Amino acid sequence: MQIYKHFLLIIFLVFFTLFFTACEPDVPKDRYSLEECKAELLDAKDYEQDGGIDRIVVVKRERKMYLYKEGKVQQTIPVSLGKNPLGHKQEKGDFRTPEGEYFIHRKLCSPKYYRSLCISYPRPSDKASAEARGVNPGGDITIHAQPTWNADGKGDSYTLARNWTQGCVAVTNEAMKELWYAVREGVPITIR
DSSP: OHHHHHHHHHHHHHHHHHHHHTTSOSOOTTSOOOHHHHHHHHTTOSOOTTTOOOEEEEETTTTEEEEEETTEEEEEEEOBOBSSOSSOOOSTTSOOOOOEEEEEEEEEEETTTEEEEEEOOSOHHHHHHHHHHTSOOOOOOEEEOOOGGGTTSTTHHHHHTSOOBSSOEEOOHHHHHHHHHHOOTTOEEEEO
16 A cells, blocks of 8 residues: 555656646746847847946956946946956956956847846957967957856855856846946946
């Protein structure tokens, strides 16, 4: 009789699992859905007129991002940086966050990191310096949100307590939602 009860319990659990998992959307768990983000970009709904952040400053030693409007700090956001945060990015794979004057050149819907603001690295001087050393300067440096495992934000205290990116500047998904609407392409960013 005991074996029969265990067998029924197993059948019930298998049925329950199959039934309820079949109701979930067929979206991979390691990717963000991009439909809403792409629709906003196509409809130009990714910017609020009163958002108006006109300058971004990232201070690496403080691990903070300062958002400016008309010369005044509007908000300070904690950030994570590249795994090797000291110094200017020298080459692809060095895990450093670049330093210098750049600008936001594009908004990107990211299946891995929710949404991203692309930074104009490498500049011509970064390319020339890397070429003189015979290395690839790297690229694809962004301000991005959290990986999919932290989509709900429950791991924010963990991710913000360390530098973990490949050279990007990472913020929480909540902070990215604010940045997404407050920052237009062309906004200057200083990283120091």
